[in-house]
Amino acid sequence: MPSLKGFTGLDIALEILPQVLLDGIVLGFMYALIALGYTMVYGVLEFINFAHSEIFVLGAFVGVEVLLLLESAGQLATLHPAAILLLVIVTGMVISGLAAMALERIAYRPLMGGPRLVALISAIGASFFLQDGLRLFESLWRNTFYLNYPSLEFLDKNIPITAALVIPVKSLLVIITALLTLIGLHIFVNKTKMGTAIRAVAQDPDTASLMGVPVNRVIALTFFVGGALGGLAGVLFGIHYSLVNPYSGFVPGIKAFTAAVLGGIGNIPGAMVGGMLLGLLEAFAASYLSLMTDGAFGAEYKDVVAFLVLILILIFRPKGLLGETVRESKA
């Protein structure tokens, strides 16, 4: 960015700081939600669910479909905003969760116990299949696969805080929903019986099975929960950024995985911390990189920064910031 008259670089940097922080936090919550799906599945199966990014996109598509159907039924203006949001979010979460469960049953379970590369390759195949499957479905159904979220009036407002910081209601929605979900997940995993079962399987599936934990059902449950979180992230992503297409999950997916690794894979609080850190880092890179390098390198390098962080972390701290909670037996 060429320095404006009368402003030094530092002034500009301080001026845009609140907005950058807000962007980073919104992005961070989204990464955290997706990263949880990766990390929970990795915790119980030690396996990278590569198709999780497509579960995320599926959530975004379910969201847009629900809104479009409501719109064509003329209900979008009449229903209460909260009811619309609840409907969109719950449908997106349930369908994504079920899809993740189906994926596990069809593409992964037959391969468990074999070499890990085999399951990973199958997951990559599933990811590709789902991308084009979604495209095929939307192409036949709506004759296009680039879908726009219909604009919701109550979400298009802004809350001005200061001259430099305007909080859009959309961002607030992302932050509040994600926070509530993360608290809910924390309670679910740590306080309920099912959560205990998930932790038991993650720690040692054989012993858990001896203690009467139905391991396969717990794995399916983990996929459901992870998928539902991914679906929620998808709906929020769609509401926040409007445009979705079947391929828009790849980059957020890889970054969310980076976030999971950053926090220590298998570690649920780690995924939240990692997601937030990566989101902030990316927002800072997008806004400040060009300022710092005098315009030589701009926002287009934010992906490069994210991947370099991944590579550096894996080299210097392969167990992540908070340490991974994956059993060591197969490492």
Add this chain to the structure above:
Amino acid sequence: MSQPLVIIGFCVYVAGSCLLAYFFPQSVLAFLLVEGSLLLLYYAPASDMAKTILGSLVLLVLLPLLGSVNAYYLEIAVQIGIFIALALGLNIVVGFVGLLNLGFVAFFAIGAYLWAVFGSPHANQFIPGGFFPLSPNWFFVFLILSILVGALTGALLGLPVLRLRGDYLAIVTLGFAEVVRALVNNLDKPINLTNGPRGIAPIGKPPLFFKPWLEFFGLEIADAKLYSLYFYFLVLLIVFVIIVVTRRLENSRIGRAWKAIREDEIAAVAMGVPVVRMKLLGFAVGASFACAVGVLFAAKQVFINPESFTFMESIGVLAMVILGGMGSIPGAILGATGVTILNLQLLKGLSLWLNGLRQSGAVLSLPLLGDLSLANLPAQFEPAKYERMVFGLILILMMIFRPQGVLPSKQERQK
């Protein structure tokens, strides 16, 4: 069956399919039959000697002859050759050493850009003096250079990441490929190294050093045709060299060390295999193949841009290796041929056919659903656009039902 009979039968088949391909130059099927002859030969119960002679007859004489009738055949053959070379390179990393590399296309991109930048006028933008484009003779220098550059980048990537667990390694290689693509896409400023998304053109072709010799023998071939034949033979040569190198490596001390690492890393360490060095070597060899063939790709395409080096390509090459059988050289060749034909001929052919039906307003009578007018098919439905779906299905189904591939390596078969 006695051997002469087999050979005669094969010759009849080849002659028949060639005649078909000659008289029906539009037919995808006829050309597929010609290509199938090589697979047939692989399975034929004949001596190695007879197979070699017949195979080289098909590759060195018949295909070029067919290609001079219909240049499209040569184009397909060159594409297949490039992917065979890539699949053989990835086969070393994934199949022999057992490391999943999801960013293999990065090395291909590095090779392609190496020649694209210096073999076109583009390098003048950052190196003053007007030396560029380099004369075509430099092509061969760059071909050799690319092997070194590939090995170097492969080792550079491998050095920090090879201590990682298998699936982490896969993600890091993926990240590496995305970084390379992002750099290629964005390094048009501050210094214009790659010309960004606009790509680089025109890229120099290899020198026609043999043209005077051909003219000496009274052969006058137009340059366009000569180049397509030239690229065909160049690819054939490169693939041949790669196959020989790979086979020699496979049966050497190094190849055995690789397979030992793949089967059980801890046991390999215990037996004194220098694991990190061997993994690095595998990475470097695979990368150097990809880099070298990238140079050729750039020269053939004349124009390249970052679009040719997406994650999709990496997965495509991976699908080839897995389809054929990890760790199997004939498997990688078959996989590369199969997937390329699927992509270039079958899916596109199907799309054209469907479009034709759509335009003619044909009506499909289905037993249960009643009449379905094909004119009503949405325009978005084109099989050629769904290659990801096909690759995805190949990967899942192969992993579930036949993880060892169509043509597994000998060791896999013995298991």
